[in-house]
Every structure is written in C-alpha cells, then in structure tokens.
Amino acid sequence: MxxxxxxxxxxxLPESMIDYVVKDPIRAAKIIGKKVNFEEIKASAPKFYIDRKGRKLLKRMDEYGIDFTVILGVDDARNEEITPDLVQLQNKMIADVANKNPNRLMALAGVDPRRPEALDILKTCIEDFGMKGLKYHTDYGYDPAGPESYELLEYLEEKNGILLAHTGPMYPPSRNKFADPMMLTDIGVDFPDLRVIAAHMGQINWRSWASLAALQPNLYGDLAMWAPIALSKPKLFCRELRTIIDYVGIEKVLYASDGPIFDMIIPSIDFIDFLKRLPENGYGYEFSQQEIDAILGENAEKLLNLTNK
Ligand SMILES: [Zn+2]
Known part of the structure; x- marks a missing residue:
C-alpha cells in the first residue's frame, strides 16, 4: 500500500504566485543536474499545476500505484490577492474533490491563522465541507504555536483533526525561523492528542525535528522534498534516513510527494521506486522490507485511521 x-x-493559481511555486522545482533541477529553462517552466506551470476536479491527481495515482492521498490547500494572508473568499473557494473545491473520492482522498484546509476570520473559516471547512484537518505554511511568517494559532489548534484537537505544518528552510520571502521544527514543541505540550505531521521533517534541519519526534508521541514527519537529494546523492540520503529511523523510530516516518510541485522535474514515481529498491540496495546502509512498507503506507494507514475505510 x-x-x-x-x-x-x-x-x-493566482498569477502572482507562479514565480514562487516554480522556484523549488528549479532548485531541484539544479540539485539533480537537469538543465531547465525558467521561462519555459513558468509558462507551462498553470497547465501543469491547475487541477480543478482532481482528474490529473487521480490519473497520476493510478499510474504510480498510489492508493491514498492527503490533499491540501495553502493560504497566505500576506498576499492581498488571496482574499478570505478566495481561500474558502479554494478549500471548498479541494473538499469537493475529496468528498467525491472518499476511498482514495482526504482533504486538509489551508488557513492562515493571522486572518481575523481564521477560526470561522476552519470551522466551515471541517463542519460543512467535511475536511479532516489543517495545513500551515508557517514560513510565510507566523508562529504555529502563536496565540492566533492556538484558537485553531484547540478546535482542531477537539475535532480530532490533523495538522500538517511546513518545516524546513525555503527561498525568501520565507521567514525560516518560523519553519524550524522546534516551533512545534509547545503544540506537543499543550495539545498532546493532536496528530501533527511536520512536512519535510525540517529538511536539512531534520535533527531538530528528530529530537522532538523521538519524544512527542503524536509528532510525525514526511519525506516530501527529499527526492532530489535521494536521487542525486543516494548515499547521503540513505545515511540520513537510517539515522532518522534509528533515532526516532520507524513509525514516525511517512512517505509524501509534495506533488505536483516537483513532478515537472522529478516524477514522484522515481522516488517511490527508489524507496522500494532500498531493501536490495541501501547504498551501504540496511533497510528491511518491513521498514520500507511502513514508510510507504502502513504508518500513514494507522495515523490516518484508514483501516476501516
Ligand atoms: Zn508542500
């Protein structure tokens, strides 16, 4: 699975966000040594990324053998083009796609807690749209454990929702102090029952995430954005992954693609295939089949309570 x-x-996809969205795939191209043209990537971005009904997503899941996907929206209160109405329209469209495919998809709402109406937006997403949790992009400049956020987290814990919070440095204008995994420590104390996934496990700052994930029972991490390193520097990736598993415990590590952001450069299937081959070839490190099965699906199956679906 x-x-x-x-x-x-x-x-x-507001026009003003395209430059920002393509920056990371272009960096990924650099890491894996693939030559790309910025203007061409930019020009093809809307067609590649925009997926109103989830058709591209479902086709990709079938092609890649992905059984279940957690889909999410992103909100950025700094961007004036993204009005509360647009946020809610985006969340509703995402929820509709998930609701049409409940055996294959689950949706998390993108809500920036700095919006005065953030709690109302989240309540509508959970209670009316049937969304299952919340996605934070804290590098946009807010503390996931700040006072505005706490209102939302209290509600989310009460509703047994999931928080997927971005961690790890990104290009400016990201304010990366807020993306330090250590920002999640108060949440583990004040909302001990809230399931939290640190997106990217903090990336290069994974040790900060690992130090918490080893101790906070409900803190997990995902492997989104690790594909460029895995595919270009497999030995380094395997060393890091082995250390993470040994330090934190296998059950905390979850596969994620961050799709479709990087697929233009690195199709997600390449990373899935790479992970599947690790029991045969761990580049000097050992990975059991059980561990890879846990990362690719079994851990998430338990975390998301999918067994009875
Ligand atoms: Zn992401």
Missing amino acids: IIDVHYHLIPV
Missing part, C-alpha cells in the same frame, strides 16, 4: 500524505491540489 502506498499513501502520499502531502499533495497540493491546486484548483486556482
């Missing part, structure tokens, strides 16, 4: 816990379903 393969479960992807972090996929951006993009029903609308």
